[in-house]
Amino acid sequence: MTKTILRALRGERQDVPPIWMMRQAGRYLPEYRATRAEAGDFLKLCYNPELAAEVTLQPIRRFGFDAAILFADILLVPQALGQDLWFVTGEGPRLTPLAEAGGLAALRGADDVHDTLAPIYETVRILSRELPPEVTLIGFAGAPWTVATYMVAGRGSKDQGAAHRMIAEDRAGFAALIGRIEQATIAYVSAQIEAGAEVVKLFDSWAGSLKGTDFDDFALAPTARIIAALKARHPHVPVIAFPREAKERYIGFARATGADCLALDNSVSADWAAANLQPDGCVQGNLAPGHMVTGGPALDAETRRIVQAFSGGPHVFNLGHGITPDADPANVARMIEVVRGG
Ligand SMILES: Cc1c2[nH]c(c1CCC(=O)O)Cc1[nH]c(c(CCC(=O)O)c1C)Cc1[nH]c(c(CCC(=O)O)c1C)Cc1[nH]c(c(C)c1CCC(=O)O)C2
Numbered sequence: 253m254t255k256t257i258l259r260a261l262r263g264e265r266q267d268v269p270p271i272w273m274m275r276q277a278g279r280y281l282p283e284y285r286a287t288r289a290e291a292g293d294f295l296k297l298c299y300n301p302e303l304a305a306e307v308t309l310q311p312i313r314r315f316g317f318d319a320a321i322l323f324a325d326i327l328l329v330p331q332a333l334g335q336d337l338w339f340v341t342g343e344g345p346r347l348t349p350l351a352e353a354g355g356l357a358a359l360r361g362a363d364d365v366h367d368t369l370a371p372i373y374e375t376v377r378i379l380s381r382e383l384p385p386e387v388t389l390i391g392f393a394g395a396p397w398t399v400a401t402y403m404v405a406g407r408g409s410k411d412q413g414a415a416h417r418m419i420a421e422d423r424a425g426f427a428a429l430i431g432r433i434e435q436a437t438i439a440y441v442s443a444q445i446e447a448g449a450e451v452v453k454l455f456d457s458w459a460g461s462l463k464g465t466d467f468d469d470f471a472l473a474p475t476a477r478i479i480a481a482l483k484a485r486h487p488h489v490p491v492i493a494f495p496r497e498a499k500e501r502y503i504g505f506a507r508a509t510g511a512d513c514l515a516l517d518n519s520v521s522a523d524w525a526a527a528n529l530q531p532d533g534c535v536q537g538n539l540a541p542g543h544m545v546t547g548g549p550a551l552d553a554e555t556r557r558i559v560q561a562f563s564g565g566p567h568v569f570n571l572g573h574g575i576t577p578d579a580d581p582a583n584v585a586r587m588i589e590v591v592r593g594g
Pocket residue numbers: 273274275276277278279288294321322323324325326327343344345392408455457574
């Protein structure tokens with residue numbers, strides 16, 4: 253029997269939507285914190301296939317989600333391209349800003365990423381052996397724009413100002429950077445699929461800060477080219493696109509890029525998305541992650557409202573963004589119970 257997530261991604265409506273959660277392996281779980289301590293730090297955990305597979309499996313064992321997402325990070329691609337990467341506890345990722353690191357010319361070619369990323373493919377192989385047969389394995393990468401914002405600034409930023417400045421000052425140079433990330437992403441994600449990933453998700457977490465033709469050139473077009481390249485090699489592997497905070501640019505995004513499913517943030521309304529996006533294919537997401545912290549009757553009500561809003565078409569239940577470290581695992585268990593009819 254085809255797995256529930258694959259059925260949804262192929263456009264099938266189901267009475268009970270399949271469910272998984274962004275950042276389901278993470279610091280809100282005590283078993284994750286223990287395994288990360290055993291690995292040493294977050295990056296060592298990403299590059300340790302046995303332990304990365306272990307943390308991927310933890311939320312499956314604890315909650316029985318319908319999908320597991322490979323444990324890794326979108327910033328491993330810039331690292332594989334040769335940019336220094338480290339994480340500052342409590343603050344987030346740091347890279348040597350691209351201009352200081354010698355610019356695009358100093359980066360490796362897109363086909364040279366596999367030496368660094370080989371342990372990730374090993375994690376995927378372990379997971380495809382060890383996951384329960386009904387659970388779907390999702391691979392992922394960052395979309396080029398979001399990855400580029402970190403590469404240019406050397407860190408996360410609220411407004412992605414450094415990348416926008418580069419677009420204004422050197423549009424051709426920025427387009428070349430996007431092209432390099434795009435090629436590396438195709439190589440990386442193809443290798444994940446060949447190792448056993450059954451679905452791919454492309455995270456464009458900062459898509460919302462691109463407007464007009466910048467959105468077309470740096471969010472929509474690179475995503476469309478990546479999906480076209482993946483579909484040429486692996487036509488049966490569904491792709492989930494996540495142009496977070498794209499607002500009205502969500503409309504038509506699935507059709508224009510060839511994505512099989514749109515992941516929704518929690519700023520769009522479920523009724524609007526059901527009317528405007530679901531007719532084009534599967535939708536995923538939308539529950540505000542804060543409910544995993546606060547729980548209670550509002551969690552039940554919002555979960556039911558989203559299930560109801562999307563009940564007329566293909567739907568994968570998920571949050572609108574990643575679960576936060578202060579979340580209570582009991583609220584996750586309750587959300588799943590409500591989705592499955594409790
Ligand atoms: C922008 C982005 C990143 N990474 C990712 C994105 C896109 C999705 C989003 O918008 O959140 C994607 C990501 N990061 C991680 C995963 C693993 C799979 C999963 O969802 O469980 C995935 C899919 C692990 C992680 N990636 C990170 C953690 C926390 C690290 C830790 O354990 O200390 C995890 C579990 C670190 C990370 N990684 C990144 C940041 C900004 C941070 C710091 C912020 C934070 O701490 O939450 C870059």
